[in-house]
Amino acid sequence: MKDRALALVKEISDPATRLNRLREYLQALVLRSLHEVEAFSSLVLVGGTALRFLENLPRFSEDLDFSLFSSKGYQPERWLGKVK
16 A cells, blocks of 8 residues: 555655645545445545545545435444454
């Protein structure tokens, strides 16, 4: 993972852009892990990061915002334990 992250920013000279690219990479890893444990049967990704990933919004968002769609199957402790 570390090698992949460093390769993503290798050619980027602007420090702020490098940092944002690394953050976005980590966000994608967290979202993938949550998808793998089927967290999105209970949660919905909302906010700026959702717009960035789903609608290619040119603005970077630092956090991941979720809304609870259904309390059935809501197991945040298990999900967070699976984030790789």
